[in-house]
């Protein structure tokens with residue numbers, strides 16, 4: 486199958502979160518299974534700089550000032566096309582906002598432009614000499630692609646994946662008019678959304694098949710509590726909507742070969758390996774070098790979704806306990822300040838690093854004892870899976886992909902299959918209770934090792950999920966061929 490991935494983040498060229506990891510590792514698995522996969526990404530400055538084997542820019546005739554730069558995704562050999570348009574993508578800051586995290590005011594125009602260029606590529610009108618059978622789009626930034634392709638006479642099949650429903654790509658009527666979208670789309674059956682319009686909704690309405698990144702989140706999205714105003718639409722399209730748990734890149738996240746670590750290890754050497762990595766990360770962060778104290782780590786975008794407040798509250802409440810906390814993240818200023826204040830108040834117990842640091846993320850996974858993920862909602866979540874592979878026991882709230890990928894060690898019937906600690910209420914008290922249950926295990930060496938080994942044995946490779954995507958692709962091809970194709 487010829488498959489075109491369209492995304493606003495692809496690791497390592499552009500990343501703010503798990504979207505980037507998935508949009509690199511799923512295509513890689515599909516390619517390994519023999520499919521012809523190519524990727525499209527905006528030409529942010531970092532992506533241009535990182536592109537391997539970059540070819541000369543090819544102008545896109547139907548879009549003045551827009552060009553395509555073909556190249557390869559570093560470390561994978563996968564063909565990537567960067568959509569170059571200096572006015573939209575050549576600026577400092579992140580993919581969606583400036584260096585202070587404020588959204589770019591022209592995001593509707595930027596990602597509409599990106600969508601149009603992606604349609605030109607999909608229709609082989611961009612001089613690349615290749616035409617996909619199917620286009621796989623991700624999150625609101627690409628929601629207009631299935632909509633715009635639906636206007637074309639002969640088109641590829643389309644699949645739209647929701648990685649996070651809370652980002653609606655919502656803009657007002659003036660922006661709708663400025664983009665020159667078909668007037669008929671200003672309707673509740675199409676893009677209109679409570680007096681505005683939504684790029685995400687465009688994807689959900691127009692793609693042949695829909696997916697999201699875990700079975701539990703797929704069910705949650707069909708309820709008013711989690712659906713962000715689009716639960717009715719998803720119930721309506723339930724027959725075309727599948728939840729598929731993300732896999733992880735087992736080469737990038739492999740404690741046996743990870744070059745970021747002081748000492749590599751596997752499940753046979755986990756005790757010694759983690760001891761060495763814990764000492765190294767304590768030294769790196771300026772925490773006292775004590776081996777027996779549990780080290781609780783968190784790596785996260787610092788936003789309400791992730792339950793940072795629960796962790797902050799618990800650190801305060803337990804400030805007199807023999808525990809160490811190491812937190813890495815960036816995001817909203819209020820959370821960054823709150824965490825920094827905790828580190829300032831208890832420097833012997835709490836280390837905080839604000840910023841984005843790939844290497845430290847790996848070292849924390851290797852050196853930590855427990856990994857905290859008390860998310861209010863979590864479409865899939867990757868770190869709880871990385872943690873298991875690194876023998877770091879995840880402590881998660883039972884929601885979305887966390888519920889689908891962590892088995893509570895005390896759950897009735899889980900027996901030897903437990904891989905972490907799971908709690909329900911989105912409250913510091915519930916997180917505290919989960920830890921109170923887990924910490925005695927930590928002090929029981931044999932029980933802890935058994936739990937670590939179970940976690941490390943869990944299979945989060947992509948093969949099974951990639952096969953599930955291929956099923957969805959086949960359904961999309963049938964729908965596109967039989968319907969409007």
Ligand code: ADP
Nearest residue numbers: 502503785786814840841842843846866867868
């Ligand atoms: P989300 O996409 O909602 O942020 P995921 O768990 O799916 O959540 O993915 C987060 C990814 O981003 C993981 O690969 C994680 O290691 C990484 N990450 C998040 N914050 C940081 C940070 N400050 N430094 C390094 N990596 C980070």
Ligand code: GLC
Nearest residue numbers: 503504648698863864865866
């Ligand atoms: C989103 C979600 C996260 C998921 C990631 C990759 O950023 O918040 O839960 O793991 O996408 O699908």
